[in-house]
Amino acid sequence: MSYLPFTKNGHNMFEVSSLIQKAIRRKDMEYACYAAREMMFKYRSYLWKRMIVVTAEDCFDLVTRPVFILRQRDEECGNINETKHISQAVNLLVNTRKNRDADFFACNLLNSKNKWNVCPDGDGYLVTRHGHDLKTMAAMFKKTILNAEDELCGYIGNEIRNWYLGLFWSIVRDAARELGYPSIIREIDVLWTIDMSKPVKDTTFIYAAKALTILMRVAKEGNADFYQMFDVHQYVDVSVFDNFRNIPEYTFDCHTxxxxxxxxxxxxxxxxxxxxxxxxxxxxxxxxxxxxxxxCVKNGYGNDFSTPKIPNDVLDSVNRGVFPMSLFDL
Known part of the structure; x- marks a missing residue:
């Protein structure tokens, strides 16, 4: 018999995990707080992981960094009964503006299953997975970000990210610094930190997609003034919603x-x-x-994470955005 994890009031944990994201999308404070309260005792780490994902999948404003900081403070506190930081994160996510552009970009545009004729093929080790010259693609990638060319940005970004995750983020962070807005740089740095915490094949594409959609929007608008910040000092505490509640019908979708x-x-x-x-x-x-x-759901995304055999020192340099001066340096 398979083991089913249950929450404090006896709910299936996976249903409650689905509930918190669905409630946040709907600005349903009661059920978002209830779901967080249900998960915080036995599944606290997973609760934080889910809320961090929500910041990228469902939220328009720059909320990944604030929620990431709240998670750090909660971990430093180390008190399983403490509700302050979880409550602040839930309230922030419920009230922030919602938008699924990053999720669309991750699922539909950050994709290079089929080869595009975007630049000459490379003739050495440093190529993308479809054989494009890596250095040329790296220069093109930054331009697509700053010019908000989303289709091409998605193709080239995925070509680079599959084999050279460090280089991908080196270019993205450099583009953020070139745009020059401190709030944007800080948000991109946190997305980078989260995405780089695991091997590329074990990560979700959502943090990369969130970073790219943020940068392209700022580049297109010419400012970052349209992003809003929210006060988390006044909040509804999740402990208020401790009594048993039935799981609402909107919780159940194809993922349950x-x-x-x-x-x-x-x-x-x-x-x-x-x-x-x-x-x-x-x-x-x-x-x-x-x-x-x-x-792609039916036929596969075509991703390939098997980086070509390149000398480790060269690969490390490239992932930092430093290319060999010539083929003789390989």
Whole structure:
């Protein structure tokens, strides 16, 4: 018999994990706090992980860094009964503006399954997974960010990220510094920290996609004034919602057992969760279809994380954004 993890009031933990993200999307403070309270005792680390994902998948404003800092403070506190930092994070996420541009970009545009004819093929070790010259692609990648060329940015970004995660982030962080807004630089640095904490094949693409959509939007607008900051000093404490509640129906989608049993699909999820965003900040991709993602779900994304055999010192240098002067340096 398989083990099913349960929360404080006897709910299936995976359903409660789904609930907190769905409640945050809907600005449902009661159920977001209830779900956090349910998870905080036995599944505290997973709760924080889920909330960090929400900052990138569902939120428009620059909230990854504040939630990341709150998680650090909670870990430093080390008190399983402490609710302050979790409550502040939940309140921030519930109230911030919602937008799924980064998730769309991650699923549909940060993708290079099929080779594009964007530059000459390389003739040495330093190539992308489709054989493009890496140094040329690196220069092109930065330009696509600063010019907000999202389709090309997604293709080149994925070509580089699959084999050279460090280089990917070196270019992204350099683009942030070139734009020059301190709040943007700090947010990108936290996204980099999170994404670099695991090997590339074990990470989600959402943090890379969030960074790119932030930078392209700032580049296109010519400022960062449209992002809002929220006060977390006044908050509803999750401990208020301690008594048992029934899990709301909106929790169950294709990612839950009950949702699958009801025949719900990923296509249903995309429509329902986009419609549920509250408060909604209109984005670039709200009315775009997810056909490219749906095709990849069926047939695979074509990602390849097997970096070519390159001398370690050269690979380390390239991942820091430093290329050999010539082929003789390889």
């Amino acid at each position: 057992i009950k949702g699958k049993q009801r025949g719900l699909t990923d296509a249903d999820f995309i429509v329902s969760e986009q419609a549920a965003l509250n408060p909604l900040q209109r984005g670039w991709y709200d009315d775009r279809d997810w056909s490219r993602d749906q095709e």
